[in-house]
Amino acid sequence: MRSTSSPRPVFALADVNSMYCSCERAFRPDLHKTPIVVLSNNDGCVIAQTKEVKALGIEMAQPWFEVEKQARAIGVVAFSSNYEMYASFSNRFVETLRHFAPRIEVYSIDECFMDLTGLKLDLEEYGRKIKDTVLEWTSLPICVGIGHSKTLAKLANKVAKKQERFGGVCDFTSMSEAELDALLEKLDVDKVWGVGRRYAERLNSLGVRNVLRLKRANPRRVRDEFGVVLMRTVQELNGIACHELTEEIEPSKQVMSSRSFGQRVSSLQGLREAISFHAATATARLREQRLYAQAVHCFIQNSPFDERPYFGRSLTIALPSPTNDTFKVTEAALMLLERMYAPKVYYQKAGVMLMELVPVAGQQMDLLGYSDDAGKAESLMTAIDKINERYGRHTVRLASQGYRNDWAMRRELKSRNYTADWNELPTIGERFAL
Known part of the structure; x- marks a missing residue:
């Protein structure tokens, strides 16, 4: 308070x-x-x-x-x-x-x-x-x-x-109260932040068509009919601040990289390049937020509007221990791709999602997990990130990402x-x- x-x-x-x-x-x-x-x-x-x-x-x-x-x-x-x-x-x-x-x-x-x-x-x-x-x-x-x-x-x-x-x-x-109310009366209720189409339709059916009517609505009745979120909106319209300023960005629960292809891809090699690209992009974003991933999810699909039957597959794998190492994530993603790939399909989209994220500080390592030197891997990733930040994204890249990227977004x-x-x-x- x-x-x-x-x-x-x-x-x-x-x-x-x-x-x-x-x-x-x-x-x-x-x-x-x-x-x-x-x-x-x-x-x-x-x-x-x-x-x-x-x-x-x-x-x-x-x-x-x-x-x-x-x-x-x-x-x-x-x-x-x-x-x-x-x-x-x-x-x-x-x-x-x-x-x-x-x-x-x-x-x-x-x-x-x-x-x-x-x-x-x-x-x-x-x-x-x-x-x-x-x-x-x-x-x-x-x-x-x-x-x-x-x-x-x-x-x-x-x-x-x-x-x-x-x-x-x-x-x-x-503005005076009268001046503000006169202005709010001329605004449709769907102009209010958080009042979507469905809320607006229900409010209109109850005679609440403009912002002023919503402002003057009984908060308890609004809560009973629509829930506490819209009740707080009514309070905010009356100048009661229910939503504080949020300065800190909450940690992501998932990090994903995915784009539709500029042209359809049917070869395994083309998909390997795309999946490697998305794995590298996702892990770079992970490092920016100082997070580690405990699972990797991949998907490939053709277009649901193609004349051929729709084909789409996705798989998830748990990692031996949390990591934000591009090499390890890419290795896991490419292994999933090998299991998902089907020939004679013209793929339209692929992506990599990193899941079950944990902060760098306080993570619990697995005794039987990755055995290589974590310090060296972290130093390498830091060096790659600094080079790419200075000279452009993917200046330094894995060989599996390829170079021409004919599949890239048009x-x-x-x-x-x-x-x-x-x-x-x-x-x-x-x-x-x-």
């Missing part, structure tokens, strides 16, 4: 506008007013779009092959997903926000909650300073929502995005990796088509 003398909590949510598209525009000033879409793995569907594209009627999740001709005819520029660059921009976005709040919670790649409790400032003006600084330091346009709970901050951010009169910053804490429209590859940096005097 908070002390009655403590200041009322204040949260802000900073959210990047169309994150992936904004990253693509950062190094392309010629595209600042051009409609842009970013495509999913293998250039399949639209997963990000600028507001200009939304106005043209192209929907999220539409298959690109269905709308490509129409989109290009009206001047839409498409990009393949450049995840490495997006992650780099996200890190810069988060580090910029740390200058403005003592505590932040990284909610997603493009959203962060900030604790502004106790700041003796004009919060709306402070929100504009945050917005302007992020744009200046990272080239990313953002909106900021401020409220006495995380749910209200999230809702304020949505209002800031949709209503131009707020100029990208909406502060619910500065990204024919990928932009250059401006922020993480020395060979792809813009050069002085370089011009883009205007």
Whole structure:
């Protein structure tokens, strides 16, 4: 319980506008007013779009092959997903926000909650300073929502995005109760954080169609009808903070690496390369989180939409002792692949999942487990990680990963990796088509 003398909590949510598209525009000033879409793995569907594209009627999740001709005819520029660059921009976005709040919670790649409790400032003006600084330091346009709970901050951010009169910053804490209620009455109930389609349909059937009606609902009745989660949402809409800021990221329960193939694979050698690649990627992520795996799970499958019957297999193996050694995990994964593989199947996807994770500290080793020197293995993995961090992922790789990787994800429209590859940096005097 908070002390009655403590200041009322204040949260802000900073959210990047169309994150992936904004990253693509950062190094392309010629595209600042051009409609842009970013495509999913293998250039399949639209997963990000600028507001200009939304106005043209192209929907999220539409298959690109269905709308490509129409989109290009009206001047839409498409990009393949450049995840490495997006992650780099996200890190810069988060580090910029740390200058403005003592505590932040990284909610997603493009959203962060900030604790502004106790700041003796004009919060709306402070929100504009945050917005302007992020744009200046990272080239990313953002909106900021401020409220006495995380749910209200999230809702304020949505209002800031949709209503131009707020100029990208909406502060619910500065509004009178009547002013705030008038605004909430105009918002559909499904705009509330945590109220999905099914909740919205049930609430609508009970006459709760806008946010104000939900705010004024009886918490006990909501708990009886929908459960404690929605009851807390009602409390949050009334400015009672039920959700604290979460600064520490909880350890993963599983780590997975999986992608659809850029082209179908039928050979065992092609699958060995893919499985080795995913095993190396997953164990590198494991080491980043200082975790060890006690089991390895692998799967291979063709497409459920193929004319041939669906084929999919998966197997799991327990490891002799916990490890995050790429060699050991890859060896186990390839052994599983040998047991799963069937010839004359055109595989569309494969993946490796590391399970039963334990922290590096406090793990219990197996007396009859791996007998080689764990210290040497750890030093080798550290050296490989440092090299790959400096010169690019998979610069140092296992021979079983292959080199050409013809199966790799198709990204024919990928932009250059401006922020993480020395060979792809813009050069002085370089011009883009205007």
